[in-house]
Amino acid sequence: MTDLTRLTIAEARAKLSAKEITxxxxxEAYVSAIEAANETINAYVTVTPEKxxxxxxxxxxRIAAGNAGALEGIPLGIKDLFGTEGVHTQACSHILDGFxxxxxxxxxxxLWNDGAVMLGKxxxxxxxMGSSNETSYYGAVKNPWRAKGxxxxxxxxxxxxxxxxxxxxxxxxxxxxxxxxxxxxxxxxFTGTVGIKPTYGRCSRWGIVAxxxxxxxxxxxxxxxxxxxxxxxxxxxxxAKDTTSVDIPIPNYEASIGQSIKGMKxxxxxxxxxxxxxxxxxALWQQGIAWLKEAGAEIVDITLPHTKYALPAYYIVAPAEAxxxxxxxxxxxxxxxxxxxxxxDMYEKTRAAGFGxxxxxxxxxxxxxxxxxxxxxxxxxxxxxxxxxxxxxxxxFQAGVDAVLTPATPSSAFGIADEDLASDPVKMYLNxxxxxxxxxxxxxxxxxxxxxxxxxxxxxxxxxxxxxxxxTLFKTAHVIEQAAGRFTPAKWW
Amino acid sequence: MSVDLATVKRVARLARIAxxxxxxxxxxxxxxxxxGFVEQLSEVNVDGVEPMTSVTPMEMKKRDDIVADGxxxxxxxxxxxxSDRNFFLVPKVVE
Numbered sequence: 318m319t320d321l322t323r324l325t326i327a328e329a330r331a332k333l334s335a336k337e338i339t340x341x342x343x344x345e346a347y348v349s350a351i352e353a354a355n356e357t358i359n360a361y362v363t364v365t366p367e368k369x370x371x372x373x374x375x376x377x378x379r380i381a382a383g384n385a386g387a388l389e390g391i392p393l394g395i396k397d398l399f400g401t402e403g404v405h406t407q408a409c410s411h412i413l414d415g416f417x418x419x420x421x422x423x424x425x426x427x428l429w430n431d432g433a434v435m436l437g438k439x440x441x442x443x444x445x446m447g448s449s450n451e452t453s454y455y456g457a458v459k460n461p462w463r464a465k466g467x468x469x470x471x472x473x474x475x476x477x478x479x480x481x482x483x484x485x486x487x488x489x490x491x492x493x494x495x496x497x498x499x500x501x502x503x504x505x506x507f508t509g510t511v512g513i514k515p516t517y518g519r520c521s522r523w524g525i526v527a528x529x530x531x532x533x534x535x536x537x538x539x540x541x542x543x544x545x546x547x548x549x550x551x552x553x554x555x556x557a558k559d560t561t562s563v564d565i566p567i568p569n570y571e572a573s574i575g576q577s578i579k580g581m582k583x584x585x586x587x588x589x590x591x592x593x594x595x596x597x598x599x600a601l602w603q604q605g606i607a608w609l610k611e612a613g614a615e616i617v618d619i620t621l622p623h624t625k626y627a628l629p630a631y632y633i634v635a636p637a638e639a640x641x642x643x644x645x646x647x648x649x650x651x652x653x654x655x656x657x658x659x660x661x662d663m664y665e666k667t668r669a670a671g672f673g674x675x676x677x678x679x680x681x682x683x684x685x686x687x688x689x690x691x692x693x694x695x696x697x698x699x700x701x702x703x704x705x706x707x708x709x710x711x712x713x714f715q716a717g718v719d720a721v722l723t724p725a726t727p728s729s730a731f732g733i734a735d736e737d738l739a740s741d742p743v744k745m746y747l748n749x750x751x752x753x754x755x756x757x758x759x760x761x762x763x764x765x766x767x768x769x770x771x772x773x774x775x776x777x778x779x780x781x782x783x784x785x786x787x788x789t790l791f792k793t794a795h796v797i798e799q800a801a802g803r804f805t806p807a808k809w810w
Numbered sequence: 811m812s813v814d815l816a817t818v819k820r821v822a823r824l825a826r827i828a829x830x831x832x833x834x835x836x837x838x839x840x841x842x843x844x845x846g847f848v849e850q851l852s853e854v855n856v857d858g859v860e861p862m863t864s865v866t867p868m869e870m871k872k873r874d875d876i877v878a879d880g881x882x883x884x885x886x887x888x889x890x891x892x893s894d895r896n897f898f899l900v901p902k903v904v905e
Contacts, residue, residue, distance in 0.1 A: 419885040517865040531865065560871045561864075629848040640825065647826070649898050654891035660901045665828035677827055681837060682844055684825040685813065694811070695848070700861035702854050707862060742840055743847045759865025784866055 321346035322487040326391050326544040329490060333380060333390050340376035340390025343490075344369050344434055347392045351436065351488050357810040360473075360483040362397055362455045363405040364437035372434040379432060386432030388551050394489035396480050397438045398445055399425050399535075400524035404435075408526040409453040410443045412646045412671025414653040422524025423556045424493060424535050431551040436489050440479030443673045444643065445500055445528045448748040449731070449738070450478025452675040457733050460508060461486040461806040465773035471730040474504030474748075480538045481508040485806055491539045491548050495525060497532045498631055499726075499752030502764035505538050506725035506777025509766045509804035511545045511794065512538040514752075516785045517759035518563035519549075521556035529638035530561075532631075532756045541803055542765060542795045546570035549787065565785055573792040579613030581793070584718035588624035589751060591727065598724045598776065601767045605722055605778045608800040609793065619718060621709040626702050627754040628746060633686050633699035634757075639676075640683025646671060678742065707758040714783050720793055723751050725764040725777030751779060761787050765794040766804050775804050811849070812842045 321343050324332065332338045348366045355361050369392060376390035395401060397409050400418040407413035421429070429435070442452040449472040450458045458478040460471040462485065473482040477494035481504035484492050494501045496514035505512030513536045520535040527533060537548035550570050556562040585606060590599070610616055648654035648667030655670045657663035672680065686695035713721065727750055731738065738745045755762035760781055767778040778797055782790045813821070818838045822829045829837065883896040892899040 416889050419882070419888055518868075557871070557873060561868075562871075563866060563868060623854070626851055626854055629851050632844060632848050633851070644826075648891060649900055650886075651889035652891070657901070660903050661826070662828075663901055664826040665823075668826055669828035672827065678837065678840055678844075680825050680827065681818070681821055681841060685817075685821045685841070685845075688821065688824060691811075697861055698851055698854075698856055699848075700863070701856040701859040702851055703862040704859050705854065705856070707865075741843065743843055746847075 322350045340373040344373035360479040361437045389432030392434045394439045394483045394492040398526045408444045409441045411454045423521035424552045442476035445476040447475040450475040458482045470733045474507035476500040477504050484510045494538045495535050499749035502752045505764040507730040509775035513763040516761045521559040521562045523558040527642040529635040546791045573788040574795045576792045581614045581719045583614045584619035584721040586621040589723045597770045612796045619713045623705045630699040630702040631753045636679040636683035640680045721781040723779045725779040729770045729774035763790040763794045
């Protein structure tokens with residue numbers, strides 16, 4: 318039975334439709350795998366086996382009746398940021414203590430409409446603020462990958478650390494995730510999985526706990542490029558409930574897999590060669606360039622001169638929007654309440670007890686940069702810098718570039734409770750240096766494994782595309798995947 | 811720009827987060843670290859640059875001006891820490 322958890326979504330789909338396996342069998346295999354592993358990995362904060370069995374049973378009935386959906390019987394893990402009706406939804410924060418929404422997010426509803434099965438809710442950094450999953454109220458997630466000959470626990474990245482770890486450890490066939498500054502692509506790179514942040518507006522944000530509304534976007538983390546394409550097709554929709562959801566038809570992304578990239582122009586931005594970047598990352602990048610060249614793509618050097626300003630601008634825009642979005646947690650309508658001597662005292666005590674350190678830090682930064690007299694100097698200037706970052710990409714695309722190739726992260730996975738990173742928040746923020754530009758410009762970006770470093774840990778490459786041109790990313794990422802192979806951690810848990 | 815302890819306490823008040831003196835002290839250092847990091851934006855020439863307001867050029871969608879949802883008072887208060895007959899209960903705010 319455990320063999321079933323090794324199947325990709327595409328493989329499981331084929332076996333289900335050929336009636337070689339049942340959805341109930343597939344779900345049971347995952348439920349057992351989670352039972353055996355979750356105490357160690359801590360990828361799930363809530364497991365919903367009863368719901369999963371019920372959904373799987375219904376899937377089997379639909380398969381038997383000949384009306385299977387695109388994801389019929391496929392067991393998925395859901396990041397705790399997605400509202401799931403009647404099920405734990407807390408953004409892994411204490412302030413949403415006990416919250417069980419009376420509604421379903423559009424993205425998860427789309428998945429259930431296509432027949433997917435929910436296994437449970439996945440761990441994440443609190444309110445998606447973090448790059449290591451260590452800010453979760455429910456504790457750190459362990460990366461299923463360990464360095465060769467080492468017992469040291471590593472982070473899976475963040476904020477979608479539970480999603481990436483669950484996919485890598487085969488505790489779900491695929492997972493939903495979200496990406497505000499790199500929260501899908503960085504954990505995917507750290508765990509040898511594939512993660513895509515689609516164009517802003519491609520997936521509805523309705524029912525997803527808001528962090529920074531102009532940057533947040535949902536996407537999948539999967540075992541391979543094809544699975545990521547299958548999942549995104551189901552997650553994406555045009556939704557009247559999200560005013561930033563875009564009215565553009567959703568292509569059949571899976572059809573891009575296997576298409577030729579001959580004659581495509583791939584841009585290589587020199588600004589992504591940063592000081593102190595390990596040689597292995599540079600070597601991986603060169604390897605990626607060589608693979609694409611061999612497949613017939615034309616490699617062109619490009620310049621994205623405002624790249625270095627993306628991260629500082631992000632640390633104004635994201636906290637500003639977060640401070641506003643998180644104002645709703647006041648101990649009145651949902652979640653935690655700590656009583657006080659009057660209503661203001663209650664607000665202050667509730668928020669002091671409910672938010673973790675990183676979240677408080679960002680609310681404070683956001684409140685400060687939006688406070689009287691500072692708006693122009695900080696937020697307005699950062700939004701202008703954002704225009705410049707976006708323009709850099711537009712110029713490259715106008716010059717004929719079809720996609721941009723960069724490393725996904727400046728390093729492989731680091732240790733849990735790394736002292737160097739814990740002592741300086743800015744150092745942790747630098748993890749997103751290659752991914753954050755994509756959110757600032759609203760573009761789609763995919764992280765795909767490129768190889769292992771000298772420690773035996775996965776490294777990822779990132780492809781950045783034109784708005785709503787996810788197809789090019791799937792096609793090109795698949796070429797890299799064919800050349801690099803797929804990477805699975807040796808089971809130690 | 812940098813913040814001092816008094817500013818941190820004022821911002822914490824604005825953000826409605828209770829902080830102890832010790833926490834405010836620690837936050838002052840952390841916030842100054844972050845503000846120092848974002849300071850480099852001041853070297854960018856943004857003259858004549860429009861602030862980004864939308865990621866993709868699109869018109870704000872407007873829905874029909876009709877009642878499309880409602881009658882969910884029980885659902886809305888279902889997660890409240892304290893409620894009574896579909897009202898949220900809070901400490902007394904008016905004398």
